[in-house]
Amino acid sequence: MKIGILTSGGDCPGINATIRGVGKTAINNYGMEVVGILNGFSGLLYKDVIELTDSSLSGILNLGGTILGTAREKVFRKKITSPDEKDREEIKKCYHELGLDCLVCIGGNGTQRTTWMLSDIGLNVLGIPKTIDNDVYGTDITFGFDSAVNIATEAIDRLHSTASSHRRVMVIELMGHHAGWIALEAGMAGGADIILLPELGYNMKVIIGKISQRFKVGKPYSIIAVAEGVEIQGSTEHPAIYFAREIEKQTGIETRETVLGYIQRGGSPSPFDRNLGTLLGGHAATLIHEKKFGRMISVKGREISDVPLVEVAGKLRLVSPDTPLVVQGKRMDISFGMEV
Ligand code: F6P
Numbered sequence: 001m002k003i004g005i006l007t008s009g010g011d012c013p014g015i016n017a018t019i020r021g022v023g024k025t026a027i028n029n030y031g032m033e034v035v036g037i038l039n040g041f042s043g044l045l046y047k048d049v050i051e052l053t054d055s056s057l058s059g060i061l062n063l064g065g066t067i068l069g070t071a072r073e074k075v076f077r078k079k080i081t082s083p084d085e086k087d088r089e090e091i092k093k094c095y096h097e098l099g100l101d102c103l104v105c106i107g108g109n110g111t112q113r114t115t116w117m118l119s120d121i122g123l124n125v126l127g128i129p130k131t132i133d134n135d136v137y138g139t140d141i142t143f144g145f146d147s148a149v150n151i152a153t154e155a156i157d158r159l160h161s162t163a164s165s166h167r168r169v170m171v172i173e174l175m176g177h178h179a180g181w182i183a184l185e186a187g188m189a190g191g192a193d194i195i196l197l198p199e200l201g202y203n204m205k206v207i208i209g210k211i212s213q214r215f216k217v218g219k220p221y222s223i224i225a226v227a228e229g230v231e232i233q234g235s236t237e238h239p240a241i242y243f244a245r246e247i248e249k250q251t252g253i254e255t256r257e258t259v260l261g262y263i264q265r266g267g268s269p270s271p272f273d274r275n276l277g278t279l280l281g282g283h284a285a286t287l288i289h290e291k292k293f294g295r296m297i298s299v300k301g302r303e304i305s306d307v308p309l310v311e312v313a314g315k316l317r318l319v320s321p322d323t324p325l326v327v328q329g330k331r332m333d334i335s336f337g338m339e340v
Contacts, residue, residue, distance in 0.1 A: 001030070001101040003288055005052070006037035006044065007066040008073055008107040008114070012132045012144025013269035014277040015106060016060040016067055021281020022104055022128075023057045030289045035098070039069040041076035041114060044094050044103070061274055064267045066106075073114060080117045088121050095123050102288045106130050109137070109316060112296055116313035119294040126284050127296035127309055130277075132265055135179035138312030139298035143280065146272040148175065148264040149185045155260050156190025156223060163221035169211055169247050169255040171224045173240030175264050180227040180319045182264065187225030188325050194222065194335040196239070198229035199319045200326070202337035207243070208250045210335040215253065279304050 005022055007015050019036070026032040034052040037043040050056075050068075060067055079087040095103065095118075102124040105115040108131035115127040129136035132148035152174050163170040172192075174183045180197025187195035194210055196202050211222050224247075230239045244257035269277070280297045283304045287295060295306040319326065326336060 001288065002033040002035070002099050003102045003104060004035050004037050004044075004049065004098060004100045005068065005104045005106065006040060007068045007070045007130075008040035008105060008111040009070060010072075010108065010131065010265065011065050011070050012130055012265055013064050013147035013267060014143035014273035015065065015130055016063045016277075017269060017274040018106055018128055018130065018143065018277035018281045019052075019067065020057045020060055021278040022284050023052045023281070024054060025282045025285035026288065027054050027057075030285060032285070032288070035100075036068045037103075040071035041073045041105075042071055043068075044091070044098075045076060045079075047094055047098060049098060061278075062268050064269065070107075073110070077110075077114060080114060080121075091118070092121060092123065100124075102126060102293060104128060104284050104288075108133065108142075109135065109314075112136060112309060113313045115296070116294075116309035119309055124293040125309075126287055126293060128280050128284055129296060129298065132182065133176045133179050134181040135177065135317050136312070137315035137317045138296055138307045139317075140301065141276070141299050143269070143273040143276040144265075145181065146276075147267070147270040148182050149189065150270050151264050151267075152182055152186030152260060153189040155258065155263075156186060156192060156225060159223055159258065160191070160221075163223060166254065167220040169222045169224065169244070169251070169253050171226060171240045171244045171247070171255065171257045173226050173228055173238055173257065173259045175261070176227045176229055178229045178316065178318070180229065183225045183227035184319055184323070184325055188329055188334070190223070190225065192223045192225040192334070194224040194337060195329065196224065196226040196230050196243070196337045197319055198227055198231065200321065200336050200338055202230065204246060204250075206335065206339055207337050208247065211247060211251055211253065215251075
């Protein structure tokens with residue numbers, strides 16, 4: 001059998017471990033031929049491929065980014081959703097000209113949706129979820145998330161000493177797109193006093209009240225973790241910048257912001273993400289061997305499993321008020337910006 005692997009959407013730590021997991025299992029355990037498709041789905045259209053061998057897959061386990069390159073796929077998405085049958089036929093033709101028996105697509109929500117569309121037009125495909133945001137529906141966790149949470153937690157740890165020395169409020173903005181998972185997990189692990197998530201909303205009076213009360217009882221500084229997806233009505237600026245300005249204006253306490261940004265996505269994956277990618281990749285190779293296609297590899301509890309792409313495509317996994325860390329945080333008087 002000949003399989004192709006591509007990576008699409010934003011990169012994250014652990015992709016190379018996953019490519020290696022799929023490739024080395026396919027080659028060594030199942031005797032398959034493996035090619036890497038470059039720069040996301042556009043590489044499929046341009047038939048831009050490289051051979052992947054056991055040797056070329058060595059030495060990449062600890063590398064950040066993706067050796068295959070990636071892209072946000074507007075052009076390809078237009079073709080696959082096009083009402084013109086010819087566009088979809090062109091995609092099928094490229095797949096067949098490459099001689100593929102299966103295409104493995106490693107990516108986030110958008111990629112899983114595109115992968116499902118490829119399955120819908122009759123191609124043998126599998127999806128492997130990846131994103132620092134941890135918001136892919138149908139899996140309990142995505143690789144990349146643990147590495148991002150580690151980086152974000154270390155950043156919050158570092159803010160504590162400088163906040164304390166200056167008796168300041170520190171607002172740190174963390175990635176996550178529409179989901180608050182990174183802000184929640186790093187905020188809790190880093191001991192933030194206030195955690196603001198897109199899923200839970202906020203009330204400025206509550207935030208100001210919490211900071212003022214902390215200063216009144218002799219706590220000289222406060223740390224706020226805010227997810228980038230928190231919506232500020234009538235403003236397009238970074239939430240951290242908005243909150244820092246408003247808090248200083250309304251409390252009179254010196255406030256500084258940090259927008260952590262792409263630092264969360266770059267660099268070497270954590271051991272957890274390396275092993276998760278390795279396991280997900282191995283499971284994908286097994287499904288190909290068993291000729292089970294049209295599925296996304298997933299994690300359920302501690303088990304590696306798989307779900308039909310049709311059940312997950314187009315859906316998001318978000319934080320909810322009864323997420324255990326939110327419930328426990330509230331019990332410890334950590335503010336989520338919404339208490340009465
Ligand atoms: O999905 C990962 C992510 O880093 C989000 O957290 C963020 O909103 C987005 O990608 C940034 O996308 P881009 O790489 O297109 O700037």
